[in-house]
Amino acid sequence: xxxxxxxxxxxxxxxxxxxxxxxxxxxxxxxxxxxxxxxxxxxxxxxxxxxxxxxxxxxxxxxxxxxxxxxxxxxxxxxxxxxxxxxxxxxxxxxxxxxxxxxxxxxxxxxxxxxxxxxxxxxxxxxxxxxxxxxxxxxxxxxxxxxxxxxxxxxxxxxxxxxxxxxxxxxxxxxxxxxxxxxxxxxxxxxxxxxxxxxxxxxxxxxxxxxxxxxxxxxxxxxxxxxxxxxxxxxxxxxxxxxxxxxxxxxx
Amino acid sequence: xxxxxxxxxxxxxxxxxxxxxxxxxxxxxxxxxxxxxxxxxxxxxxxxxxxxxxxxxxxxxxxxxxxxxxxxxxxxxxxxxxxxxxxxxxxxxxxxxxxxxxxxxxxxxxxxxxxxxxxxxxxxxxxxxxxxxxxxxxxxxxxxxxxxxxxxxxxxxxxxxxxxxxxxxxxxxxxxxxxxxxxxxxxxxxxxxxxxxxxxxxxxxxxxxxxxxxxxxxxxxxxxxxxxxxxxxxxxxxxxxxxxxxxxxxxxxxx
Numbered sequence: 001x002x003x004x005x006x007x008x009x010x011x012x013x014x015x016x017x018x019x020x021x022x023x024x025x026x027x028x029x030x031x032x033x034x035x036x037x038x039x040x041x042x043x044x045x046x047x048x049x050x051x052x053x054x055x056x057x058x059x060x061x062x063x064x065x066x067x068x069x070x071x072x073x074x075x076x077x078x079x080x081x082x083x084x085x086x087x088x089x090x091x092x093x094x095x096x097x098x099x100x101x102x103x104x105x106x107x108x109x110x111x112x113x114x115x116x117x118x119x120x121x122x123x124x125x126x127x128x129x130x131x132x133x134x135x136x137x138x139x140x141x142x143x144x145x146x147x148x149x150x151x152x153x154x155x156x157x158x159x160x161x162x163x164x165x166x167x168x169x170x171x172x173x174x175x176x177x178x179x180x181x182x183x184x185x186x187x188x189x190x191x192x193x194x195x196x197x198x199x200x201x202x203x204x205x206x207x208x209x210x211x212x213x214x215x216x217x218x219x220x221x222x223x224x225x226x227x228x229x230x231x232x233x234x235x236x237x238x239x240x241x242x243x244x245x246x247x248x249x250x251x252x
Numbered sequence: 253x254x255x256x257x258x259x260x261x262x263x264x265x266x267x268x269x270x271x272x273x274x275x276x277x278x279x280x281x282x283x284x285x286x287x288x289x290x291x292x293x294x295x296x297x298x299x300x301x302x303x304x305x306x307x308x309x310x311x312x313x314x315x316x317x318x319x320x321x322x323x324x325x326x327x328x329x330x331x332x333x334x335x336x337x338x339x340x341x342x343x344x345x346x347x348x349x350x351x352x353x354x355x356x357x358x359x360x361x362x363x364x365x366x367x368x369x370x371x372x373x374x375x376x377x378x379x380x381x382x383x384x385x386x387x388x389x390x391x392x393x394x395x396x397x398x399x400x401x402x403x404x405x406x407x408x409x410x411x412x413x414x415x416x417x418x419x420x421x422x423x424x425x426x427x428x429x430x431x432x433x434x435x436x437x438x439x440x441x442x443x444x445x446x447x448x449x450x451x452x453x454x455x456x457x458x459x460x461x462x463x464x465x466x467x468x469x470x471x472x473x474x475x476x477x478x479x480x481x482x483x484x485x486x487x488x489x490x491x492x493x494x495x496x497x498x499x500x501x502x503x504x505x506x507x
Contacts, residue, residue, distance in 0.1 A: 054399060084401035094392040097505045098414045108400040111410050147506050158396070165400060 005030040005199050006051060006086075006169055011065035013046050013055055020046045022223040023065065028169070028216075033191060033200040035214035035231075037207065039251060043223040044203045048171045051201065052086040053079040069168065084108070087162035088171045092178045093154035095146035095161070102142040104157055105129060108165035124164050131197065132160035133190050152183025156190065163198070170194070172202045176209070188213050207247060211235055219243045260486060267483025270476045276484070279448050280462075283471050290481050292448045296363065296456030300442060301428055303367020303452060308374040309424055315375075316382025316420075317408060332383075339376035346372050347437030355441055363449070363456040366442025370431040377430065381423025385416040390507050418503035422496045429492040433485060435460035459485045 004027035013021035020043040028034045036044045049055040050063055053074060067074045074082045095104045105125045109116055116124070125142065129135040134156040138149070146157050155175060162170055172191070176184040191200055191213050204210050210217050211231065218228040219242070227240045238244045245251060274289050281288030315331065322328045350369035355361055389412055397407040413420070438444075443455040444465060459481050466478035 052399060054395065057398060080401045080403055082401075083399055088395075088399040090392060090395060090399075092392055094390070094396040096393060096396065096411060096415075097507055098417070107397075108402070111397055111400065111402040111406055113406070161396075161400070 003030050004028060005070060006201070007068040008047075008050070009066045009068065011047070011050060011067060012063070013043070013050050014060075014062040014064075015046075015058065016060040020223050021050065024220075024223075024225045026218055026225055026228060028199060028201055030199050031195055032215040033195050033202055033213055034216045034218065035202045035204055035210035036218045036220055037204055037210045037246075038220035039246065040205055042220045044205070044220050045173050047220065048088075048173060048201055048203050051169070051171055052088055053082050054088065084165050085167050086169045086171060087165065087167035088173065089155070089158050089162055089175045091174045093151055093158050095149075095154050095157050097145065097147045099146060100143050101138050101146050101149075101157060104146040105160050105164050107161055128160040128164040129157075131163050131194065132156045133186070133193070134160055150183070152179050152186055155179060155183070155187060159187075159190065159194075163194075167198060169199045169201065172200060174203050174205070176204075184209075207235075219246065221246070260490070263479070263482050263486050267479040267481075270480030271483060275477075275480055280446055280477065283474070288477070290459070290462060290477065290484065292445060293457040293459045293462040293481060294484070295448060295450065296442065296445065296458040297432060297460075299363050299450070299452060299456055300367045300370055300438070300458055301432060303364060304371035304374050304431055305424075305428065306371075307368075308371035308427075309378060312375050312378025312423075312427075313382050313413075313420060315379045317386060317413070319379065319383040320386035321408070335376045335379050338372070339380070342436075343373060343434055344436035344439075347440045350437060351440035358453075360453075361441060361443035361455040363442050363452040363454065366438045366456070366458070367452070369437035369441050370434060373434060373437065374427040374431050377427035378420075378423050381426070382416070382420050385419025385423070386412060388419070388507075389415045393507075415505050415507075418500050418505065421499050421503070425492050425496050425499070429489045432488060432492075433460055435464050439464075 006028040008024050008026045011021060011024045012019060024047060036047060038044050046055060051067060055061050055063060063075070069082070069085060096107055099107060102125055103110060105128050106116065106121050126135060129138065134153060137153060146154065149157060176187050179187065188209065191202065194200060202214060214231050216229065217231050217234045219226045219234065221242050227234060227238060227243045234243065235247065238247060274287055276289055276294070277291050278287065278289035279292045280290065319328050319331055346369050350365050354365035354368060358365065393411055393415055394407055397411040398404070402411070438458055438461050442458055442461065444461045445455045445457045449456050463478045463481050463485070466474040466481070
């Protein structure tokens with residue numbers, strides 16, 4: 001198997017006394033799309049929020065175990081550094097409403113107080129929007145507010161914003177759950193293009209979506225990692241009975 | 253609506269006749285002399301609002317941020333209670349407190365003590381509007397910023413506060429409009445002054461105190477000055493409220 005860029009070792013996550021992720025061991029292969037699939041409330045989102053240290057921002061949250069980015073334990077690193085190297089796209093598009101499209105793309109620099117020259121920022125804006133397949137639609141409106149865009153465009157703007165800081169990994173937390181089918185298709189296509197540049201981890205409760213875009217699938221059920229494997233194998237010949245039942249639509 | 257229109261109509265019809273350029277630029281004349289104006293009271297009110305705002309605006313916004321960020325903490329609970337009690341405290345009581353704690357130790361009436369008394373009145377209004385505004389800012393924006401590796405304090409300063417800017421500005425301006433018309437706390441603190449004064453360690457005149465003193469005097473020409481000053485004050489407050497309207501409409505951030 002390809003080298004793992006992100007590795008969770010015995011990772012458990014709690015909300016208060018509530019154990020929501022149970023001793024998960026998972027290796028995310030580089031340059032691929034790994035889908036984390038499972039029914040609602042199984043801890044998928046919590047799991048990936050442990051990967052960029054967003055989980056610990058909830059007041060009662062607690063984490064056990066380790067997560068390695070390449071060979072570094074991210075819980076020994078500065079959370080700020082972790083989050084610039086591991087980006088995130090959320091369920092609902094959340095561009096900054098008081099900023100223009102342009103400023104939204106370079107928000108990762110601006111908000112951190114990094115000064116960019118005019119040419120640097122225009123380069124980053126164009127490259128990031130190109131990568132997020134949004135450039136052609138917005139290149140004439142870069143000075144307008146990001147919230148004027150449609151939902152799907154806003155989500156691609158958020159992807160561009162995450163790409164602009166050049167992360168190693170992008171985490172997608174059900175990025176299409178608030179979008180219509182057409183916008184969803186657009187985002188899915190975009191994800192498969194993006195894996196050339198960045199490793200993707202996608203959380204989804206949608207089996208079909210996991211099947212369409214991912215290379216590897218991890219099946220999570222009530223906080224436990226039931227099964228992990230290449231897409232084809234997991235979807236057609238699952239080893240575990242729970243996976244089989246989930247794929248057959250018996251629950252979820 | 254009808255009481256408001258009646259008040260505005262009555263004040264303007266009575267006050268407009270005394271308004272003139274000299275009314276706004278000259279200081280009051282002794283009884284019996286013609287002319288004179290309320291420039292010293294306008295300057296005094298201006299100074300008082302500035303002195304009140306300099307500590308209270310940042311402090312109030314900071315407290316509002318704290319309350320909305322730590323909704324369930326013990327300190328927030330007590331802070332919220334204190335804010336409510338402070339908001340309900342009669343302004344004359346605040347004036348007496350300022351007299352005891354500031355005027356007496358400093359050995360004299362001053363604009364500074366008056367400004368601080370007004371600042372204490374402003375504080376709960378700013379805290380509450382800031383808290384309420386920031387509660388409406390969705391958490392997703394904070395998450396978006398933190399997920400980009402932006403530190404917490406920068407997220408507050410550069411994402412959360414700008415997103416709530418129109419609401420916060422509204423709170424600040426409304427509190428300015430409120431304190432600009434306060435009389436009671438100023439009677440024991442800024443006192444009043446028949447002359448022009450820019451020194452914040454000395455007593456200053458202010459529009460509401462001037463109105464109070466002149467309206468209760470036995471001289472008809474002073475009554476006219478009081479009407480004119482009332483007119484200026486009401487127009488100022490109305491204008492501030494209009495500005496608030498414009499700000500909320502123009503700067504409204506759509507989430």
